[in-house]
Amino acid sequence: MASTIPSHALRHLTLTRPWFSKIRCTTSLASSSEDPHQIFPLNADTGSKTGNNSKSQAFFPKKNQVLELECESLAFKGIGVCKVADSGFVLLCNNALPGERFIGRVSRKKGSYAEVTKLKTLSPHWDFVDAPCEYASYCGGCKTQNLSYEAQLRAKEQQVRELVIHVGKFSDKTPDFAHIMKPIVPCDILFHYRNKMEFSFGSQKWLPKELLHEKLDGNDNYALGLHAPGFFDKILNVDKCLLQSEPANKILATVQDSWKDPELGLSPYNVHSHAGFLKHLVLRTGRDMSTGLPELMVNFVTSSYKPEMLKPLVEKISTIPEVVSIMNNVTTSIGNTSVGEEEYTLYGKTTITESLRGLTFQISANSFFQTNTHQAEVLYKLIEDCAGLRGDASEIVLDLFCGTGTIGLTLAKKAKHVYGYEVVAQAVADANKNAKLNGINNTTFVQGDLNKIDENFGKHFPKPDIVISDPNRPGMHMKLIKFLLKLKAPKIVYVSCNPATCARDIDYLCHGAVEQKIKGCYKLRSIQPVDMFPHTPHIECVCLLELC
Numbered sequence: 305m306a307s308t309i310p311s312h313a314l315r316h317l318t319l320t321r322p323w324f325s326k327i328r329c330t331t332s333l334a335s336s337s338e339d340p341h342q343i344f345p346l347n348a349d350t351g352s353k354t355g356n357n358s359k360s361q362a363f364f365p366k367k368n369q370v371l372e373l374e375c376e377s378l379a380f381k382g383i384g385v386c387k388v389a390d391s392g393f394v395l396l397c398n399n400a401l402p403g404e405r406f407i408g409r410v411s412r413k414k415g416s417y418a419e420v421t422k423l424k425t426l427s428p429h430w431d432f433v434d435a436p437c438e439y440a441s442y443c444g445g446c447k448t449q450n451l452s453y454e455a456q457l458r459a460k461e462q463q464v465r466e467l468v469i470h471v472g473k474f475s476d477k478t479p480d481f482a483h484i485m486k487p488i489v490p491c492d493i494l495f496h497y498r499n500k501m502e503f504s505f506g507s508q509k510w511l512p513k514e515l516l517h518e519k520l521d522g523n524d525n526y527a528l529g530l531h532a533p534g535f536f537d538k539i540l541n542v543d544k545c546l547l548q549s550e551p552a553n554k555i556l557a558t559v560q561d562s563w564k565d566p567e568l569g570l571s572p573y574n575v576h577s578h579a580g581f582l583k584h585l586v587l588r589t590g591r592d593m594s595t596g597l598p599e600l601m602v603n604f605v606t607s608s609y610k611p612e613m614l615k616p617l618v619e620k621i622s623t624i625p626e627v628v629s630i631m632n633n634v635t636t637s638i639g640n641t642s643v644g645e646e647e648y649t650l651y652g653k654t655t656i657t658e659s660l661r662g663l664t665f666q667i668s669a670n671s672f673f674q675t676n677t678h679q680a681e682v683l684y685k686l687i688e689d690c691a692g693l694r695g696d697a698s699e700i701v702l703d704l705f706c707g708t709g710t711i712g713l714t715l716a717k718k719a720k721h722v723y724g725y726e727v728v729a730q731a732v733a734d735a736n737k738n739a740k741l742n743g744i745n746n747t748t749f750v751q752g753d754l755n756k757i758d759e760n761f762g763k764h765f766p767k768p769d770i771v772i773s774d775p776n777r778p779g780m781h782m783k784l785i786k787f788l789l790k791l792k793a794p795k796i797v798y799v800s801c802n803p804a805t806c807a808r809d810i811d812y813l814c815h816g817a818v819e820q821k822i823k824g825c826y827k828l829r830s831i832q833p834v835d836m837f838p839h840t841p842h843i844e845c846v847c848l849l850e851l852c
């Protein structure tokens with residue numbers, strides 16, 4: 305029989321019971337004690353209250369209670385989900401991985417769930433692997449580097465499946481569900497896959513708990529790296545990032561080597577006082593189309609235009625053979641943006657190039673481009689397959705949220721005409737430039753806010769045969785859903801980077817919603833998760849909907 309343990313004994317905790325790795329009910333159940341300083345360990349055999357043979361009551365944890373928990377799965381943003389066995393009450397813990405047993409403190413209680421802060425891991429998760437990156441336990445970017453890649457894929461696939469069932473309201477009991485829900489497409493490059501990384505300069509270096517006693521003054525407290533999770537003002541100093549290309553790491557190391565040199569007089573921007581010069585270092589990797597070798601753009605984002613201050617860094621970086629462009633975006637905004645009000649060229653070209661599905665794209669400092677080029681090839685091929693264009697140049701494609709036009713342009717060769725809509729004017733200009741660059745003249749890209757469409761939307765293009773919709777995380781606005789339900793295009797290919805809003809939107813398109821006064825008229829043919837970003841919580845999905 306397990307007993308409750310006072311939290312001061314936490315460091316000496318020895319566990320005598322075997323681990324129950326196969327159980328689904330995962331949360332320790334509380335004794336009837338109100339003492340928040342007790343740890344309530346797991347009783348997996350029965351799911352009943354520990355130390356109590358009587359039938360359990362539903363358990364709802366209290367704030368500050370210390371619990372022994374087991375993580376069951378990963379939810380949105382890679383947050384670990386634990387559940388109370390009998391009540392199903394959900395506890396969410398950042399940095400907990402499926403199968404991991406840990407001690408956690410309830411830090412926040414909401415209506416239907418609570419948040420838990422992990423205090424100590426008791427036993428690691430089922431698929432533990434050593435993280436190759438030295439910053440993996442601190443940096444919020446690669447939350448799942450400690451999970452084997454197979455387990456990462458399983459967790460992502462399960463997340464999409466549950467969202468399709470619970471939010472999308474598609475039953476997994478129907479015979480066609482197995483055909484609709486496709487297995488996740490893995491990414492076969494697990495590191496160095498990102499073509500863009502944004503690092504921040506800061507005046508407050510983030511330190512792990514064990515080093516907090518170290519007093520850092522002045523330049524020693526400066527950092528260049530990634531925001532520590534949960535801190536807008538603290539920067540985890542990094543010398544390299546395993547997600548970006550090797551030449552990008554060379555540039556980062558060169559900047560790290562010299563930017564704090566007092567002789568240069570460079571200061572990081574302070575987000576509290578708004579003083580300081582250096583804000584961000586953005587590194588983009590493209591490809592030289594003639595040699596196929598990497599070419600890089602370095603973008604210094606600063607609070608003012610002082611090229612003479614950057615000169616020593618520019619001189620050093622420009623000796624790296626892969627560097628073909630050094631830009632300076634100047635922003636006076638006190639926000640975290642890296643998009644400047646003004647842009648200056650400090651060295652070389654103003655753009656780098658990359659190719660996607662046989663087309664060439666010019667990428668400027670601020671233009672959007674899929675950040676994993678290799679997997680974007682895979683994603684776009686899936687989109688092309690779902691679109692299923694006949695190839696006789698007879699069909700009209702509507703490319704919603706078209707960005708720099710990459711999807712529409714890859715489809716244009718088989719279509720009669722592609723109409724693209726996008727809110728960012730610069731992206732629309734890039735889309736038109738990219739069309740020209742690739743000799744494509746059957747595309748029209750229009751700037752417009754798809755959250756603000758009115759009854760005139762749709763009057764400026766013929767009825768499409770295929771709609772591609774690739775919104776950002778919030779998904780589609782109800783106005784756009786209503787428009788699509790009225791438009792009744794034979795096919796919609798919905799590309800999403802947020803499976804939760806994707807499930808919501810396909811529910812609207814397929815099942816309708818009484819409260820929104822909409823009637824669904826589409827059938828979900830397939831939903832294909834794609835892993836674009838190994839070790840991170842992000843999941844991409846390509847869904848095919850056909851008119852009923």
Ligand SMILES: C[S@@+](CC[C@H](N)C(=O)[O-])C[C@H]1O[C@@H](n2cnc3c(N)ncnc32)[C@H](O)[C@@H]1O
Nearest residue numbers: 705706707710726727728753754755774775776
């Ligand atoms: C996920 S990206 C997709 C870009 C493009 N389809 C691609 O694959 O490169 C979403 C795009 O939607 C645009 N966007 C966001 N909100 C929008 C809105 N309300 N109206 C139009 N476009 C919007 C963003 O600027 C961004 O370019």
